[in-house]
Amino acid sequence: MEEKIHCLSMEDLRKISFLYSDDCPSHHEALSRLRKIIDQEGVSVEIETINVRTNQEAIAHRFRGSPTILIDGRDIDPSSSEGFGLACRAYRLEDGRISPLPSEYMIRKALRGT
Numbered sequence: 001m002e003e004k005i006h007c008l009s010m011e012d013l014r015k016i017s018f019l020y021s022d023d024c025p026s027h028h029e030a031l032s033r034l035r036k037i038i039d040q041e042g043v044s045v046e047i048e049t050i051n052v053r054t055n056q057e058a059i060a061h062r063f064r065g066s067p068t069i070l071i072d073g074r075d076i077d078p079s080s081s082e083g084f085g086l087a088c089r090a091y092r093l094e095d096g097r098i099s100p101l102p103s104e105y106m107i108r109k110a111l112r113g114t
Helices: 027-041 055-061 104-112
Strands: 016-020 047-051 068-071
Touching: 016 027, 027 047, 027 104, 068 104
Parallel strands: 016 047
Antiparallel strands: 016 068
């Protein structure tokens, strides 16, 4: 089965959700990075911030760990094979390193829908 790729234009962007757990300290820097890139891209959209506190909430919100960024319900790192639950998240950066933060490139690419 062929997978459909959904490309967003900046005008089509409706919702950005930033999900986090207080137990993971990287969420402050990740939210700051997200806001900076939204500003640089000239996107006018509110960020819904959600503090995920239980495994039930994690499953309901499709939370793969803190921080998770969803753009119109789509995870910015769809290649992540982690299940849903309370955990600190790890992102594989473009150069192969692991980071507790998504890269600026990853966020920008997701915002542009490419």
